[in-house]
Amino acid sequence: MKFKTRLVITFLTIILLPLVLACTAFICIGGALIRGQEEYGLRNKDYNMLIDPTQASKLMADEIFLEVREILDYEPSGIEDEAVLSGINEKIVNRSSYIIVRRQDELFYTGNQLAANQIFSELPHFREENVRENEKQNIYLDDMKKLVRQMDFYFENGDEGSFFVITRTNPIISRRLFVDMAIAIMVILIFTSMFLTNWISRGVFAPINQLNVAMQNIAEGNLEYRLPDKDDGEIGELYRNYEDMRLRLKESTDEKILAEKQNKELVSNISHDLKTPITAIKGYVEGIMDGVADTPEKMDKYIRTIYNKANDMDRLINELTVYSGIDSNRIPYHFHKIDVSEYFGDCIEEVGLDLESKNIELNYSNLVTPGTLIIADPEQLKRVINNIIGNSVKYIDKKKGEIDIRILDELDSIRVEIEDNGKGIAAKDLPKIFERFYRTDTSRNSAQGGSGIGLSIVKKIVEDHGGYIWATSKENEGTCMHFVIRKYQEAE
Template identity: 65%
Template sequence: MKFKTRLRVTFISIILLPLLLTIMAFVMIAIYLMNYSQGFSLTDIDYSMMSENFREFTNTTDQAYYVLLDQVKEDSSRLEDKEYLDHINEEVSRKSTYIIVRKGDKMYYAGNKDAAQKIFEKLPAYGEENLSDDSGYFYNELEKYVKQIDFTFRDGTPGSVFIVTKVNSLISRHLLIDMFVAIIVILIFTSLMLTQWIHKGVFEPINELNVAMRKIKEGNFDYVLETDAKGEIGDLYRNYEDMRLRLKESTEENTQHEKQNKELVSNISHDLKTPITAIKGYVEGIMDGVADTPEKMDKYIKTIYNKAIDMDRLINELTTYSGIDNNRIPYNFHRINVADYFGDCVEEVGLDLEQRGIKLNYSNLVSPDTVVIADPEQMKKVINNIISNSVKYMDKPNGHIDIRILDEVDAIRVEIEDNGKGIAQKDLQKIFERFYRTDASRNSAQGGSGIGLSIVKKIIEDHGGYVWATAKEGEGTCMHFVLRKYIELQPGGTK
């Protein structure tokens, strides 16, 4: 339930609930007070009397008055019959009226003895003039309306019959006190009920959310909050769940990233240690005079040079990886001729491959004027990284690498294929991931930081192309990447 709806329900409840309970309390207390004052049972009460006015009360008295007056005129001796008097009293008692019969100065009959005792001494004397007609008499201090009929008993004793009606207001002092207490109880009950409702609907969910946030603070991202609630509380719970899942994912990514960084440092350290050790050994050999012939000296110098190139390549990989990680690889795009550019690249890498005893085959099947938009330096890293991988995993004595440039209408496709150890099919989709290595147990002969192909993928995708690999285990691997051609529009809008 929304907070706005909950506030509306609370506002309406604060008004209506106490009002309804107060009306119920008023009715019950009024009935109780009338029973207490008159001595009537609940079954003897006509609840309509609570809303009757003074005229209705006097009408009740008049009805009983005329019945008794007719009886006096017809046969006054019947008023000596207490069974008859009980019958008349029972009829009028439902309207808070009762009968008193006086014989001489003694009370002969009373329909309500307790109430009659209070007014008996104040009743008018036999034959008093102001009550000799049809008018009644109102005792203000007792709040009683009285009518009198005089008659004579059979033994000659003067008698009077009085019809007494209680006309006091139901709102008495006792009623006010009881109503005040009842209203206090009603307000306390309403407050407790609404407080409990708000506590269960608002404070309990907030407390649960507070516990969940403490769990997040402690690094526990597995504390789940589930709810079917609608409104703001439900939105809070669902937002917490979204936040928890994102924080958990981010934490796991950071942990993985930290692990990868440690692995990178370990890999780079290992790969740097190998050429540094070799350089150190060959330099010591030159200093100790071991290279005592021009041929040995030339061999030592070339080895030192190659190891320095390996170190430079590793440092470049680390620099490029840092750029990938921060998405800040610097690009200088130019229009480059495909035939000229790849021809120069093949000539450059061919010398190194020749020294390693690996044959390089190159074929260009695109038009001589084919142009692409690319960064020459970054594309050179792509070619070097792929060829470096081919050399690293070459396991055959007569190794060869084929570079092919193919025409794809609106694009060119570059294929670099070797006859090395190949890659298992299960690994093909993962080789472009950072730090993924097909040889889980690295060795100094192969080494590698594990980021070369991830750099290739990043650079090719930043050029608007895509890269993939095909391979057969034991036979070799072929790397493919595609770059879109640059097609200049003619003045007429044609290509």
């Protein structure tokens, strides 16, 4: 829930909940007090009688006296009709009141016989001046907690008559009502405060404390601590932002750990691969210095070997440089329009000499239409071919090695296939061979040398040319590398 909605609900709750509960308490407490005060058949369903009994009684009596005066003025015989008097009494019976009609000094009619017997002897006497002046007499019988209002009149035969409205007024009820209501309101306010405090605590403070604990875990390096899912609202957004931050930090940390591991592996691989040619160069140089190469043939062999080992070192250093360029995404490219047939013809001629010295047969076929052009960096594309062929040479385990290079025409692109008859790659390893530092068999590859980044460099260069690369292989039969580069087309 949003904070704005929560504040509106809190505001309405502070106003409405105490009001509703106070009204409920008033009804319940008033009803209980009224039921507790039922005496002599008196009932009260008018809460005004509890709050201001004197004023309520006066207003009620004035209404009754007005009705009686109309009966006396227009139909005097009605005051002697018990049905009429019962109807008048019925109007006030539920307001802790009843009527008494006195004729001469005797009880003529009453709406409550039991209560009338108690109070009749205490009623004030008939006064003729009240009849002449149309006055109403009010007295309060304190010992019986009764408010008496009297109207004097004459019956049709001239008998003296008095009409009384008797109301039970118990101030104790009013005081108890206010005391009980004050206690009830205090309880209601305490309950409302506790309810809102608990609601806000569960809805705001508890989630914030959870978020604080989560941030402490992040500060301590625990990136596995997760927060429970939350609904919409500011708290939910905070939780989702925390989770996004945690996942990104975890991903960044994992990448950092992996990069450190890979860098250590690279240093180890490069150190191993540099140490091998350096040891060889050192050995052959010592041989020359010691006079072991005492014939022109031996001298030529030693120098050629030293040259080849120096080239291996140069290749490794170049790979390291390219690897650094991959990480910073700053491999230098110099793109040109290249004629496919001429370019690959020159490459094959250069590569063929090297393979021939290693007793590996090279087969080349070009099925691309003459004059076909591509946009590429000649040096980087040559690196791709050399890395793939170098990889093939490294893992050819047959006495007679073979490498087939095919250039195929595919409408708007060319496909280059470089296939060898080496030991092949297992199906489970094929999807991973272009990952940096991945080796299908570390124990065997360590003997072969290599930094483990050759094919990742190939993939990066091909993709930077707008192409893509993949491999197919069968174990013990050989591997074929495929890469595709789009043709250059003149704009119409």
